[in-house]
Amino acid sequence: MLLERIYDEDLAQASYFIGCQAANEAIVVDPRRDLQPYLDLAARHGMRIVGVTETHIHADYLSGTRELAAATGGQIYVSDEGGPDWTYGADFDGAVRMKHGHRITLGNIILEAVHTPGHTPEHLAFLVTDGAQASEPGFMLTGDFVFVGDLGRPDLLDEAAGFVDTRFVGAKDLFASLRDHFLTLPDYVQVLPAHGSGSACGKALGAIAATTVGYERAFSWWGPYLARDDEQGFIDELLSGQPDAHAYFARMKQQNKLGPTVLGELPELIEHTSDEVSVMLANDSAILVDTRHHDLVHAGTVEGSLNIPGVDKAASYGAWVYDPLTEHRPLILLANSRKTAEQLRDHLVRVGIDTVRGFVTSLSGLDLSTPSVVRVEDLDDLDTALLLDVRNRTEYAEGHLPGAVQLSGGRVMWHLDQLPSDGGTIVTYCRSGVRNSVAASALRRAGYDVAELEGSYLAWAEVPGNTPVTGESELLAVARAG
Numbered sequence: 001m002l003l004e005r006i007y008d009e010d011l012a013q014a015s016y017f018i019g020c021q022a023a024n025e026a027i028v029v030d031p032r033r034d035l036q037p038y039l040d041l042a043a044r045h046g047m048r049i050v051g052v053t054e055t056h057i058h059a060d061y062l063s064g065t066r067e068l069a070a071a072t073g074g075q076i077y078v079s080d081e082g083g084p085d086w087t088y089g090a091d092f093d094g095a096v097r098m099k100h101g102h103r104i105t106l107g108n109i110i111l112e113a114v115h116t117p118g119h120t121p122e123h124l125a126f127l128v129t130d131g132a133q134a135s136e137p138g139f140m141l142t143g144d145f146v147f148v149g150d151l152g153r154p155d156l157l158d159e160a161a162g163f164v165d166t167r168f169v170g171a172k173d174l175f176a177s178l179r180d181h182f183l184t185l186p187d188y189v190q191v192l193p194a195h196g197s198g199s200a201c202g203k204a205l206g207a208i209a210a211t212t213v214g215y216e217r218a219f220s221w222w223g224p225y226l227a228r229d230d231e232q233g234f235i236d237e238l239l240s241g242q243p244d245a246h247a248y249f250a251r252m253k254q255q256n257k258l259g260p261t262v263l264g265e266l267p268e269l270i271e272h273t274s275d276e277v278s279v280m281l282a283n284d285s286a287i288l289v290d291t292r293h294h295d296l297v298h299a300g301t302v303e304g305s306l307n308i309p310g311v312d313k314a315a316s317y318g319a320w321v322y323d324p325l326t327e328h329r330p331l332i333l334l335a336n337s338r339k340t341a342e343q344l345r346d347h348l349v350r351v352g353i354d355t356v357r358g359f360v361t362s363l364s365g366l367d368l369s370t371p372s373v374v375r376v377e378d379l380d381d382l383d384t385a386l387l388l389d390v391r392n393r394t395e396y397a398e399g400h401l402p403g404a405v406q407l408s409g410g411r412v413m414w415h416l417d418q419l420p421s422d423g424g425t426i427v428t429y430c431r432s433g434v435r436n437s438v439a440a441s442a443l444r445r446a447g448y449d450v451a452e453l454e455g456s457y458l459a460w461a462e463v464p465g466n467t468p469v470t471g472e473s474e475l476l477a478v479a480r481a482g
Contacts, residue, residue, distance in 0.1 A: 001018070001019070001020060001021070001108070001109055001128075001130040001132065001133070002017070002018065002019040002020075002021060002026070002045060002047075003016065003017070003018050003019075003128070003139070003192075004016065004017040004018075004041055005192065005209060005210075006037045006038065006041075007196070007209070008032060008061075008315075008350065009312065010312060010313055010314065010315045010316055010347055010350070011032075011060060011061050011315055011316060011350060011351075012195050012196045012197060013030070013032065013060065013061055013194060013195055014030070014192070014193065014194050014195065014196065014209075015028060015029060015030040015031045015032060015038075015064075015194075016028070016029040016030065016141055016192060017038060017041050017042075018106070018109060018111070018128065019042075019045060019047045019106070019109075020106045020107030020108050020109045021045070021047075021107075022107045022108055022132065023106060023107025023108070024045075024046055024047045024048060024107075025047060025048055025050045025051075025106045025107055026041075026042055026045075026047040026048065026049050026050065026051075026106065027049070027050065027051035027052065027053060027074070027104065027106055027111065028049060028051075028052050028053075028068055028074075029053055029054065029055065029111075029126060029141055030053075030054050030055055030058075030063075030143065030194050031052060031054075031063070031064035031065060031067070031068045032061060032062075032063075032064045032350050033062055033063070033064040033067050033260070033263065033349045033350055034064070034346040034347075034349055034350060035064060035067060035068055035071055038068060039071070039072075042072075048072070049068065049072040049074045050072075050073075050074050050075065050106065051074050051075050051076075051077060051104060051106065052065050052068045052069045052072075052074045052075070052076050052077070053065070053076070053077035053078065053098075053104070053111075053126075054078065054143075055079075055123060055124050055125065055126070055141065055142075055143025055144065055145075055194060056079060056119065056120045056122055056123040056124065056143055056144060057079075057086065057088070057120060057122060057253060057256045057257045058144075058252060058253075058256050059156055059245075059249040059250075059252045059253040059256070060195075060246075060249060060252060061252065061315070061350050061351055062252055062255060062256065062260045062349070062350060062351055062352040063256045063260055064260075065078070065260075066091065066092075066259055066260055066262050067260070067262055067263060070262045070264065071264075075095075075096060076092060076094065076095035076096065077095060077096045077098055077102075077104060078092055078095045078096075078097060078098065079097070079098055079113070079115075079122040079123070079124045080097035080098055080099055080122075081098075081099060081100060081115045081117070081121070081122045081123075081124065082117065082120070082121030082122030082123075083121060085121070086120065086121045086122035086257075087122075088257060088259070089257055089258040089259050090258075090259070091258060091259025092259055098113045098124065099113070099115070100113060100114060100115035100124075101113065101114075107131075108130065108131035108132040109128065109129065109130060109131060110128070110129040110131060111126045111127070111128055111141075112126065112127040112128075112129070112137065113125075113126060114126070114127055114140075114181050115181075116142075116143075116145045116177040116181055116182070117170070117173040117174075117176075117177060118145065118151070118152065118154050118170050118171070118173040118174025118175075118176075118177050119143075119144040119145060119151075119152030119153065119154060119156070119170065119174065120144070120156075120157070120170075121170075121173070123143060123144065123145060123152075124143065125140055125141060125142045125143055125145050125146075125181070126140065126141040127139070127140050127185075127189075128140070128141065136186075137185070137189060138188070138189060138190060139189065139190045139191075139192060140182075140185065140189055140190070140191055140192065140213070141192050141193075141194075142182075142191055142192065142193045142194070143193070143194045144193075144194055144195060145174075145177065145182070145193075146178075146182060146191055146193060146211075146216060147193045147195060147196075148191070148193060148196070148207075148208045148209075148210065148211045148216075149211075149216075149220060149221075150220075150221075151174060151178075151222060151238065152174070153238075153242050154166070154167050154169075154170025154171045154173070154174055154238065154239070155167035155170070155239060155242055155245075156245055156249065157170070157253075167239055168235070168239075171234070171235040171238050171239060172231065172235065174238070175225075175226070175231050175234050175235070178222065178226055179226055182213065182216075183213070183217060183226060185213045186213065186214075187212060187213050187214025187215075187217065188212065188213070188214065189212060189213045190210055190211075190212055191210060191211045191212055191213060191216065192209075192210050193210075193211075196208075196209065221237065222234060222237075222238070225237070241394060243392045243393065243394055244392040244393050244408040244410060244411060245410075245411075246319065246320065246408075246410030246411065247410060247411045247413070247414035247415075248319040248320070248323070248351065248410070251323070251324075251325055251352065252351070252352065255352060260352065261354070263349065263354060266345070266349075267357075269338065269341050269342060269345065269356065269357065269358050269359055270357060270358035270359075271338065271358065271359060271360070271361070272332060272358045272359065272360045273360070274360060274362065274363070274364060274365030274366050275365065277332055277360050277366060278365070278366055278367070280332065281302065281304070281366075284329070285329060285330075286329055286330050286331070286332050286357075287304070287305070287306060287322075287327075287329050287330070287331050287332070287445075288302045288304070288305040288306070288331075288332050288334065288360075289305065289306050289307075289308050289318075289331050289332065289333045289334060289344075290302065290305045290306065290307050290308075290334050290363075290441070291307075291308055291309060291310060291311075291314075291333060291334050291335060291344065292307075292309065292334065293309055293310070293434075294307060294309065294433050294434060294436070294437030294452075295433075297309075297371065297437055297441075298370070298371055298373055298437075298452075299370070300363075300368035300369065300370055301363070301368060301369065301370075301371065301441075302363065302366050302367065302368060302369075303367070303368075303369040303444075304444070304445050305441065305445075306321050306322065306438075306441050306442060306445065307437045307438050307440075307441035308321070308344075308438065309434060309437070309438070311340065311343045311344055311347060314344050314347035314348055315347040315348060315350045315351045316351075317409075317435075317438045318347070318348050318351060318353050319351040319352075319353065319410075320409050320410045320412075320413065320438060320439065320442070321413060321438060321439070321441065321442035321445075322353055323413070324352055324353055324354065324355060327355075328355065329355070330355045330356070330357040330358070331348075331353070331355050331356045331357065332357070332358050332359060332360060333345070333356060333358070333359040333360075334359070334360060334361075334362075334363065335359040335360075335361065336361055337361070338359070341356075341358075341359035344356070371437075371440065371441075371444065371450075371452065372425075372449075372450065372451040372452070373451060373452050373453075373454045374427060374451045374452070374453055374454065375454050376453065376454065376455060376459050376460050376463055377463075379427065379453065379460075382425065382427065382451070383424070383425065384424070384425055384426070384427050385420040385422075385423070385424025385425055385426055386405065386419065386420050386424070386426045386427070387401060387403050387404040387405070387426075387427050387429075388404065388405060388406075388407060388412075388419075388426055388427065388428045388429075389401070389404045389405065389406045389407075389428075389429060389430070389457075390406075390407065390408055390409040390412060390428055390429070390430050390435055390436055390439045391406070391408065391409075391430050391431055391435065391457070392408045392410075393406055393408065393472065395431065396472070397470060397471060397472055398468075398470065399457075399461075399468030399469070399470055400457070400468060400469055400470075401429070401457070401460055401468070401469070402467075402469050404429075404469075406472070409430065409435045409436075409438055409439040412439050412442075412443065413439075413442050413443075413446070416446065419443075419448065423449065424449065425449045425450070425451050426443065426448055426449065426450050426451070427450075427451050427452075427453055428440050428443070428450055428451075428452055428453065429452070429453035429456040429457055429460070430456050430457065431456055431457050431458060432455075432456050432457075432458050433452070433454075433455065433456045436452050436453070436456050437452060440452050
């Protein structure tokens with residue numbers, strides 16, 4: 001058996017390529033939309049991708065299941081659990097819809113679907129048996145059920161998708177899934193989750209790629225609650241301290257349920273001249289994405305541009321500030337080469353931003369403006385309409401500037417009604433300035449007067465006499481309810 005983990009550092013997301021060398025057949029679990037890693041693996045090992053599946057209707061990235069099936073002819077397999085509200089849409093009519101216990105066979109390999117609700121009602125995990133080596137499963141692909149050191153959060157549907165109080169049912173379901181389907185497995189079974197450290201799908205995910213049933217049984221935070229059958233204690237700890245859920249998760253959930261658009265072969269990106277970009281910006285027919293570090297952006301950028309710094313977190317930050325359901329103008333990327341522009345596009349399509357059409361290699365010749373920045377020592381003298389902390393709520397609660405309210409960068413553009421509507425300067429900050437620049441660029445584009453706190457929270461906290469405030473804010477409560 002061949003089992004390969006393909007990991008996206010940007011979204012902290014893992015997919016799995018499982019192949020039988022005897023049959024030269026493979027299946028991919030939880031693929032993303034930029035397909036080259038899977039196609040390369042198949043070619044390298046002389047295998048055909050004959051199946052594509054996913055553990056659940058994802059919220060944090062746009063699924064590549066339909067994309068990969070269209071490219072390879074592989075059969076799609078999706079969950080048919082969770083009830084009618086969680087049934088995949090008509091674009092999955094050719095898919096095999098799986099109930100608990102469904103088996104997918106590839107040569108000597110068997111994947112068995114295990115219904116493990118909690119994170120979502122339709123969630124499946126997959127027990128994997130390598131028939132050439134063993135007669136029992138040796139691996140469990142747990143999706144967003146069990147992570148290394150943590151569990152998939154059951155409050156995501158409330159936080160991002162507009163549901164009400166589903167977290168409590170989800171938490172109870174998660175307790176039962178652990179008791180009935182996870183802890184009944186032998187300790188040696190290897191656990192391969194769909195996310196790692198940095199994902200918003202849990203609150204304390206480990207950075208290690210895999211774990212075992214025995215290790216989680218013995219050392220996880222939740223193990224003692226299951227051992228003493230303390231469901232309420234489990235629920236209370238599970239639901240406390242969860243990070244902000246990004247607002248774009250609601251869009252992802254809906255698109256993944258209905259069926260993401262199949263892109264097929266993407267057109268070649270156009271390399272634009274500065275003059276061409278100037279015309280497009282003047283006609284308001286394109287949006288420029290400044291991909292530089294915020295220090296360089298602060299020295300001068302194109303007015304109305306979005307700051308999505310670098311390739312590494314382009315998907316994460318791009319989805320914070322660009323909603324393809326409401327914004328259809330194409331994106332022009334600032335990139336030093338075609339290769340970099342293509343890498344940026346690959347990241348953006350992972351979150352459904354499919355409108356990248358071209359790139360420009362320099363801002364030379366374009367009209368530049370200097371974003372407003374306020375120094376820490378000048379903050380008290382500024383007439384501020386709002387001091388806005390764009391970090392997540394757990395960071396804010398641990399310590400924030402006096403008078404600041406919180407609305408995370410991943411939610412702020414969906415909660416503009418909570419910002420001052422009668423003018424005045426909004427001063428924004430994060431921890432070091434990266435997230436702050438991303439959110440501030442989008443707020444400026446939306447017409448707000450924004451000044452970024454130079455050096456952000458870290459710079460302010462270094463000043464002798466500055467004492468952070470702990471606790472939550474009223475705006476935080478509004479943001480959470482939204």
